[in-house]
Amino acid sequence: MTSPLLSARDLGVDFGLPGGGTASAVDGVNLDVAPGEIVALAGESGCGKTTLARTLLGLERATRGSVSFGGEPLRYSTKALKAYRRSVQLILQDPTGALNPRHTIYDAVAEGLRIHGIHDDEAGRVAGALSRAGLRPAEKFFLSYPHELSGGQRQRAVIAGALVLDPSIIIADEPVASLDASVRGEILALLLRLRDEMDLGALVITHDLGLAWSIADRIAIMYLGRIVEQGPVEQVLTDPRHPYTRALVSVLPDSPLPEPIVLSGELPDAARIPGGCRFRPRCQEFASGRASAVAGRCESEDLAVLPADASRHDSACHLHPIERRAAA
């Protein structure tokens, strides 16, 4: 395994609330993305996925912990951030909103070049990025406006806008969630091809485990600001260990688990994270009494933050080490 390019260590992001309290959107995350690796970050809405992505991009400042790129910790001076943003690019969920309706596709793709003052062979670079993103012949799209393109073509234009700066990592926030099912496959295939051709690393944020299965090498499952399980995607999805992951996997069409598990309750408020294991109030194992052996620890003991070990399959659950010992 190559050494990680982008990594987060003990990352925490707090937001001040109007009442004076704080909400921890991200509360202790270790995560690595290596070149040529696609990592999926999955979890339900409101679990802090997008905040984590924004923090990795330097759009949000970490309250605790650090983000580092190429071994160097991220510095937040204007100049350092600008240089960083050449290497790490963002792809947003909704390509319609991500393109200024007043700008042509050429302008939208060239925007990154203009921001970074790259003026040589602008048209050539734009054409190259468009064709790598699958918009060919590129010249045909130069003068189109976003509203003249289909949803899939728009997302390709957004991807071209990211590729034009030759980034080494792409962070994609629900890149296909707003697209038609028929187009999703094409965009995912494009991401895979870019990974192979350009050795591009990617962090793909999704709430769709099926999508993670089809494109990711590794997956991290996030719950209430913390990663509760991570590992190679086929291991995590065929042998889920954390009760939360099990619940998510159990409702997939071809789930390895016998029956669907429906979680009770709602995702708790990030301002009031339950004590002990943060998943306990909704945990089916705790509720059914299967976790009775460790119930005391579930109630009082917070779990350690999972290390960012790329090859290991790990989960943050008091129950798990005991079950493994029993199995062995």
Place this chain on the structure above:
Amino acid sequence: MSTQAQSLSPRAVTWARRRRAMARAWRDYRTQRSGMVGLVLLGLIVVLAVAAPLLIDASALSVTQATGGRMEPPSAEFWLGTDETGRSVLALTLWGTRLSLVIGLTATVAAILVGTLVGITSGHVGGWYGWIALRVSDWFMVLPSLVVAIALLAVLGRSVATTVTVIAIVSWSGTARLVRAQTLTVQARPYLERARALGAGHWHQMTRHILPNVLPLVLASATLLVPSAILMESSLAWLGLGDPNVVSWGSILNRASNNGAVSAHAWWYLLPPGLAILVVVAAFMMCGRALEAVFNPRLRGEAP
């Protein structure tokens, strides 16, 4: 060879898009009858103001060269009668158009520039600067504008330039609030998030993304600011705070009331400048309301 054609054509396409947008706005505008009436009136007034020196010689404004008697009623020679020094009221009113329009327009341009600058920067930059800018514009909004204008003119002295400055000072805050609100709306759009992730600085975001989105609204609000600037100028001149060396509608009214036109029943001295103010203000209001309906999406669809 192809590079040159490509680097040229995006600009051509941008202009084609602008032309299309203008044509669409014009089509929407044309459907509003009051807007068209206002536009025709405005056109007429501007033509009259520009052509004033051709129609009536500037010497008609000179007190020493006046040919009429004291406050003569309308006659064949003086269609709208004369003032207390024997000058033609028609000539005064016609020449007054020029000053009223110039002051109204320049004060509006100044107020709009300041308001747009403060609005965009306070909405975009935010933080303590945005907070202070917001409070300052609030403060200017609640100040009684006429009282402040009178006080400022008393301090700065009476001239066309100070009148323009004072009117701009008391009227920029509304534009600032409007632009700030629109900036905050645009600010939340995903393409600004994308621009930030690409590394765009404040300048890039403000000029490339925010400004083009607020300009149409600014244009509509500017058209509505002109009549209030003209009214303000007339009020100040009527109170005797105008530039004494030039003729404006307000200063004609000021002289009329100071010289007993009311008790002399010299309606021809009072009515023309008053009606002129009314017509110009109404014309600008009609145009402004129509523009607002065209450019402000929140009003679109609700307008009859």
